[in-house]
Amino acid sequence: MRIRVVTWLVTGMFLLLIFGLLNLEVIHGRAYRDLGNKNCIRLVSQDGSRGRIIDCRGSVIADSKLSYDFMILPQDQSQQEKIISSASRILHKSVKDLKNAFKNNYISSSMPVTLARNISIKEAIALDELKVDLPAIIVQLNPVRHYPHAKLACHVLGYVSEIDRWRLTKLEDYGYKTKDIVGFGGIEERYDYYLRQEEGGTSFEVDHRGKFIRTLGFRPPLNGKDIQLTLDIKIQKIAENYLSGRKGSVVIMDPYTGEIFAMASAPGFSPSVFAEKNNSAISSLFNNSNSPLMNRSISGAYAPGSVFKLVVAAAALENKKINLNTSFLCQGATLVGRRKFKCWSTHGQQNLLEAITHSCDVFFYKTGLLVGAQVLHDYALKFGFSRTTSFELPYEVPGFIPSPLWRKINKFKNWFDGDTANLSIGQGEVLTTPLQITRLTAVFANGGYLVRPYIVKTIDGRDVSAYQRKPEKLNLKKANVEHIREGLEKVVNDPTGTASVLSGLAVSVAGKTGTAQAPPGHSHGWFTGFFPLKNPKYVICVFLERGGSGYVSCVVTKQIIQEMINQGLI
Amino acid sequence: MKNSFFIILIIAFLICLLGVLSIYSSTYQKEGGLWQTVFHRQILWIIFGLLLFSIVSNISYRRFWDWTYFLYITALFFLLLVFLLGAVRLGAQRWLKAGWFNFQPSELAKLAMAIFLARYFSRKSSDDIDLSCSKFGIFSAVILPFFFTALPLSLIIDQPDLGSGVLLLLLFISMLYLTRVRLKYIIILLAGIILPLPFMWHFLRDYQKDRLLVFLNPNVDPLGAGYTVIQSKIAIGSGGLFGKGWLAGTQSQLHFLPESHTDFIFATFCEEWGFIGGAGLLFLYFLLIRQGFLIAQRTQDSFGKLLAFGITLMLSIQVAVNVAMNLGLAPVVGIPLPLMSYGGSSLFITFIALGILANIDKTRAVF
Numbered sequence: 001m002r003i004r005v006v007t008w009l010v011t012g013m014f015l016l017l018i019f020g021l022l023n024l025e026v027i028h029g030r031a032y033r034d035l036g037n038k039n040c041i042r043l044v045s046q047d048g049s050r051g052r053i054i055d056c057r058g059s060v061i062a063d064s065k066l067s068y069d070f071m072i073l074p075q076d077q078s079q080q081e082k083i084i085s086s087a088s089r090i091l092h093k094s095v096k097d098l099k100n101a102f103k104n105n106y107i108s109s110s111m112p113v114t115l116a117r118n119i120s121i122k123e124a125i126a127l128d129e130l131k132v133d134l135p136a137i138i139v140q141l142n143p144v145r146h147y148p149h150a151k152l153a154c155h156v157l158g159y160v161s162e163i164d165r166w167r168l169t170k171l172e173d174y175g176y177k178t179k180d181i182v183g184f185g186g187i188e189e190r191y192d193y194y195l196r197q198e199e200g201g202t203s204f205e206v207d208h209r210g211k212f213i214r215t216l217g218f219r220p221p222l223n224g225k226d227i228q229l230t231l232d233i234k235i236q237k238i239a240e241n242y243l244s245g246r247k248g249s250v251v252i253m254d255p256y257t258g259e260i261f262a263m264a265s266a267p268g269f270s271p272s273v274f275a276e277k278n279n280s281a282i283s284s285l286f287n288n289s290n291s292p293l294m295n296r297s298i299s300g301a302y303a304p305g306s307v308f309k310l311v312v313a314a315a316a317l318e319n320k321k322i323n324l325n326t327s328f329l330c331q332g333a334t335l336v337g338r339r340k341f342k343c344w345s346t347h348g349q350q351n352l353l354e355a356i357t358h359s360c361d362v363f364f365y366k367t368g369l370l371v372g373a374q375v376l377h378d379y380a381l382k383f384g385f386s387r388t389t390s391f392e393l394p395y396e397v398p399g400f401i402p403s404p405l406w407r408k409i410n411k412f413k414n415w416f417d418g419d420t421a422n423l424s425i426g427q428g429e430v431l432t433t434p435l436q437i438t439r440l441t442a443v444f445a446n447g448g449y450l451v452r453p454y455i456v457k458t459i460d461g462r463d464v465s466a467y468q469r470k471p472e473k474l475n476l477k478k479a480n481v482e483h484i485r486e487g488l489e490k491v492v493n494d495p496t497g498t499a500s501v502l503s504g505l506a507v508s509v510a511g512k513t514g515t516a517q518a519p520p521g522h523s524h525g526w527f528t529g530f531f532p533l534k535n536p537k538y539v540i541c542v543f544l545e546r547g548g549s550g551y552v553s554c555v556v557t558k559q560i561i562q563e564m565i566n567q568g569l570i
Numbered sequence: 571m572k573n574s575f576f577i578i579l580i581i582a583f584l585i586c587l588l589g590v591l592s593i594y595s596s597t598y599q600k601e602g603g604l605w606q607t608v609f610h611r612q613i614l615w616i617i618f619g620l621l622l623f624s625i626v627s628n629i630s631y632r633r634f635w636d637w638t639y640f641l642y643i644t645a646l647f648f649l650l651l652v653f654l655l656g657a658v659r660l661g662a663q664r665w666l667k668a669g670w671f672n673f674q675p676s677e678l679a680k681l682a683m684a685i686f687l688a689r690y691f692s693r694k695s696s697d698d699i700d701l702s703c704s705k706f707g708i709f710s711a712v713i714l715p716f717f718f719t720a721l722p723l724s725l726i727i728d729q730p731d732l733g734s735g736v737l738l739l740l741l742f743i744s745m746l747y748l749t750r751v752r753l754k755y756i757i758i759l760l761a762g763i764i765l766p767l768p769f770m771w772h773f774l775r776d777y778q779k780d781r782l783l784v785f786l787n788p789n790v791d792p793l794g795a796g797y798t799v800i801q802s803k804i805a806i807g808s809g810g811l812f813g814k815g816w817l818a819g820t821q822s823q824l825h826f827l828p829e830s831h832t833d834f835i836f837a838t839f840c841e842e843w844g845f846i847g848g849a850g851l852l853f854l855y856f857l858l859i860r861q862g863f864l865i866a867q868r869t870q871d872s873f874g875k876l877l878a879f880g881i882t883l884m885l886s887i888q889v890a891v892n893v894a895m896n897l898g899l900a901p902v903v904g905i906p907l908p909l910m911s912y913g914g915s916s917l918f919i920t921f922i923a924l925g926i927l928a929n930i931d932k933t934r935a936v937f
Contacts, residue, residue: 002748006883007863013890014856018849020897024807025845032807036841039804040820207824 040205041216042073044112048197049143051224053157053187055233056261056457062157062188062271064143068124071112073136074102075209083134084115090126091116112138135212143197145181145275153236155265155295156229156393156455158186159274184274185293187456189394191227194459198222225460230259234567239264242559248525248544249296249434250560255442255530255539258451258471263435265300267292296545298389298396301431305516306359306498306550307526308380308426310440310484312368313352315379317480321370324483327351330362336421341365344515356487357497359513361425368424369417376423377403382474383440384450385432390469391453399436402429426516437528438541441511444485445530445539448476488512489533499527499554506565508533511540511557513550522546527553531561537570574865574931575627578924581858582623582909586616586917588851589910592839596822596830608831608912615914619921626925630933634926635873638689642718645682648675649725664729664904674915676734679722681919683738684745684880690715691749692872701872704750711751712759716742732778733903737887739763744883748876785901798834801827803898805837806848813844831912833904836896851910852893859886865931874930881923 024032049064070091072083084102088095098115105114119127124139131137145160163171163180174193176182182196183189200221205213239250239262252262269292273281285292294300316322332346343361347354355363368376380386386401402423404415422428435453442451449471457465488510491497498513511529518524525547530536540560542553564570594609634641652666652675665672694701719742727735743763746756771779784796805821808814817823819841822830830838840848862882869875885908892907894900906913908920 003863003867003879006744006748006879010859010863010883010886010890011856013886014852017890017893017897017899018852020894020899021806021840021845021848021852024803024897025809025840025848026811028807029810029845032804033810035804036808036821039801039826040824205820205824208826213824 040207040213041203042112042206043201043203044071044138044140045199045201046141046221047143047181047199048221048223050145050160050181050197051195051460052226053195054226054228055231055236056229057232057234058228059233060148061153061229061231061233062145062147065146067118067142067144068121069114069140069142070116070119070124070127071114071138071140072102073138073206073212074106074111074113075206076136076211079134079136083130083137086130086134087115087127090123091119112140117142118144145271147270147272147275149233149237150272151268151270152233152240153231153263154186154268154271155297156186156231156263157271158183158188158190158393159269159271160184160188161274161277185395186295186393187227187229190392191456191459195224195227197224227456227460228458229455230254230261230457230465231263231455232261232569234569235262235564236264238262238560238563238567240266240268242556242563246544246547246556247290247296248542248547248553249300250543250556251297251434251438251539251541253438253442253451253453253539255445255536256449256451256471257465258439258442258453258468259457259465260453260455261538263295263297263455265294265296269293295393295395296543297434298391298393299433300545301397301399301433302524302543302545303428303430303516303518304426304432304437305514305524305526306361306425307437307440307512307514307528308430308432309356309359309364309424310444310488310512311380311383311385312364312371312376312424313356313484313487314383314476314480315376316367316371317352317483318379318476319371319375322352322367324352328355328363328366330360332362334362334365336365336369336417339418341418341421352483353487353490356484356512357490357494359491359498364424365421368420373404373415373420373423376420377401377406380430382450383443385430385436385440389433389435389439389453391435392455396435397433399433400429400431426514434541434543437526437543438539441488441528441530441541442539443474443476444481444488445510445536446471448474448478448481450474485510488529492529498550499529501551501554502529502558502561505531505558505561507531507561507570509557509561510536513554515549515551518546522548525550525553527557529557532570574861575928577861578858578928579620579623581854581861582921582924583616583620585851585854585858585909586619588839589835589907589912590616591816592835592842592910593831593912595817595819595842596827596835596838598817599823600825611914612912612917615917618914619917622918623921623925623928626922627928627932629925629929631874631877631926631929632933634685634877635689638685641678641682642686645675645679646722646725648673649679649722651675652729653725664731671914674913676726676729676731677915677919679726680734680738680741680884681881681923683719683722683741684884684923685877686718687715687742687745688873688877688880690718691745691751692876701750706751706755708755708758712746712755715746716759730775730778731904732774733891733905736903737884737891737905740887741880741884744887745876745880748879781902785898798828798902799898802834802837802896805830805834805841806897809841809844809848811845813840813842813847816842818842833892833902833906833911834896835910835912836893836907839910840896855885855889859889862927865927869930874933878927878930881927884923885920 052063053061084095084098088098101115102113128139160181160183163182183192200219202218204215243250243264243266246266250264253260267290269285327349329349330343330347333340333342347358347360350360350363380401387398388396407413407415451471452469454468491512492499492502492509499511502509509529509531510533514526516524525544528541530539542557544553590612593612597605597608665674723735723738805827821827821841822838827834859882866875866878888905888908891905895902906916
């Protein structure tokens with residue numbers, strides 16, 4: 001009896017041991033294998049270079065230059081002293097500095113520690129030679145973003161920096177890791193997936209003291225894919241030149257396809273400060289009240305002022321509320337309800353063409369009231385306002401067009417005729433982005449098509465413009481578009497037109513000015529137009545935030561077009 | 571029966587062979603001439619061991635009845651000698667240096683104790699056919715043999731070698747259970763041992779306390795006392811179903827696993843041979859132990875029967891404690907895996923014990 005108990009006990013014990021073995025090796029085997037590999041496999045990664053960003057002619061706007069980093073494997077204490085003392089001689093840094101760098105950059109015993117960044121090639125070679133005796137040394141090639149044209153097109157490009165927590169949680173599943181360099185804003189962010197290099201590296205085996213045993217493998221890093229933009233850096237440069245020192249934005253676009261030739265925003269920033277991790281410069285950028293990091297062309301929404309009159313005119317003509325012969329008397333002001341609405345001047349009897357030419361407010365107050373606020377709102381939406389243009393760059397804002405219905409639902413307030421009058425001249429709650437205004441102008445330049453702006457031409461050599469959405473026909477009567485276009489022409493060519501300053505150029509221009517009151521402070525200045533008049537090649541929108549008036553914008557436009565003529569770009 | 575001799579011989583030889591392979595794998599990369607000879611020496615000792623096995627299996631086990639007291643006193647003598655002349659290795663005084671051979675007397679004490687207890691409990695009084703132990707009172711049944719066990723036990727624990735001490739105690743209890751001593755006495759003894767255990771805590775050495783704490787949670791001190799257990803579990807776990815292959819285990823070859831050729835050879839083996847290999851090895855041990863139990867059961871002579879049980883239990887306890895400790899299921903104690911671990915003393919004693927076992931089966935027909 002007792003014998004049987006003992007036999008069973010021993011058998012049971014063996015079964016227990018086998019089960020324990022099964023549990024460890026088979027059920028949790030994978031986890032332990034990972035732990036085992038962690039014990040003895042070290043990885044020194046090497047990054048490929050991020051894809052280049054080039055303009056439509058192939059000039060490089062952003063590429064990568066190589067820098068060398070000096071790292072060591074931290075396990076072997078005895079080597080550390082020797083390495084630090086000999087490295088301090090080569091790098092001309094004090095031993096104390098290097099030791100501090102070691103302390104600050106130490107992550108874990110299994111990760112190489114960076115002691116110095118951006119060392120010169122000579123220093124890198126000298127350190128590499130020490131490797132024979134001190135195998136814990138690692139000299140790592142590190143591509144860093146480089147901008148040959150400095151600040152050029154900074155808002156279009158965005159910048160690169162270490163991944164933040166928010167992006168990391170979002171992108172973890174796509175292979176992003178902590179300390180990865182990713183794009184922020186602009187093309188760098190939007191097309192990070194393509195621009196991103198693939199990490200390669202060397203893996204090697206170490207023993208329990210972290211001593212190098214043998215190399216296990218090397219995977220060459222893969223470079224990111226190049227992206228070609230529709231941007232023309234010559235035009236971009238001109239635009240940025242004449243915008244510099246002001247606040248605002250310039251957009252130049254192909255009126256038929258929506259290709260962006262230039263997209264400038266001022267003030268700008270130098271993206272290289274992010275690549276070089278110049279912390280004081282970065283924090284001053286973030287704290288600047290002029291928000292230099294904002295791309296005003298798509299992320300800034302402003303009252304369009306008189307430019308919005310084009311929408312009113314189109315709505316009125318399409319709804320047959322007015323025709324070319326309809327005229328209103330401008331006496332410098334008009335009464336809407338009990339309130340007096342002023343015009344910026346006294347124009348006398350005005351028909352539509354004259355009203356556009358002189359940007360007569362009274363004419364459009366009355367026209368707007370004839371059309372009605374809801375119809376105005378609907379037409380504005382038809383022209384692409386109050387929603388994003390689906391442009392490729394991130395952080396585009398939709399802007400806003402108010403309507404009676406919206407006011408009722410969201411504000412519990414009534415809509416008055418005064419509001420309609422305000423809306424008719426692009427004041428009040430209306431907000432538009434310079435890109436939306438550019439697109440609005442393009443409709444009259446190309447004969448009634450709403451284009452979708454885009455900026456990426458090819459990715460990795462493959463043409464992606466074919467995938468862009470085709471321009472959308474707006475169902476406007478051809479005659480009506482022609483009438484408004486005629487008005488735009490007169491704005492410049494008529495001596496009394498608001499943009500007559502542009503008439504002296506070698507190329508004929510058509511356009512519309514806008515001065516949007518934005519109390520407290522100076523008004524916003526707008527000019528949007530297209531040139532050459534016949535078969536227009538370019539649509540331009542110059543917006544100056546608190547620039548004073550539309551006239552100032554006209555002057556900037558003139559300078560830009562003049563320079564483009566000088567360089568033979570038209 | 572000649573049969574069991576060969577069964578034991580083949581199984582033991584197979585286990586030794588696997589042991590040599592693992593010892594070679596875990597030491598061949600280590601620098602220093604000493605390491606290179608480790609597996610040569612193990613082979614030498616296996617040859618000696620096999621010789622001892624065949625010699626002992628031809629000596630009638632009844633001889634050991636006569637030699638009991640001599641063996642017991644010799645074991646005690648060596649244990650005392652360790653105190654005076656013992657070589658200190660790994661913080662413990664467990665070895666006696668005799669020329670090029672490091673002798674570990676606690677190994678001898680285990681076998682001597684098994685023989686001593688087998689004789690003690692199979693005594694017969696002159697006027698009775700029955701074993702006298704069934705009539706023992708509590709003093710002669712429990713207290714007296716416990717005293718005789720406690721003598722070498724305390725010397726071993728003082729070395730300090732808690733593992734061998736606990737093993738001796740387990741051997742005593744299990745052999746006692748297999749005699750005809752009344753169950754009541756055994757329970758009283760167990761109570762007497764277990765109840766004061768919590769107070770024994772204060773008598774433990776610091777490293778022993780650490781090991782016990784670490785056994786409960788190895789992550790208390792992952793680079794200190796818990797290191798071995800963690801590395802051993804990683805070694806075994808990373809083997810997976812089929813293992814990494816011979817000479818391809820990173821844990822043992824790159825020195826992450828300490829004592830990879832002695833106490834933790836099971837982990838080394840499992841890393842390279844996987845679950846299949848580990849389970850196979852355990853099965854070999856199981857066959858060996860089963861053979862021992864079969865021999866004990868078919869032996870009529872009470873001394874032979876008890877001795878066979880004692881030897882088999884000694885083996886099974888060592889295997890179980892060692893494997894459990896490798897798997898992280900028992901605290902780390904210095905018990906080698908019989909026949910596998912590097913070490914002459916353990917190998918010789920195990921082969922002698924197996925020889926006795928084979929002889930018991932061979933000569934039992936005589937009675």
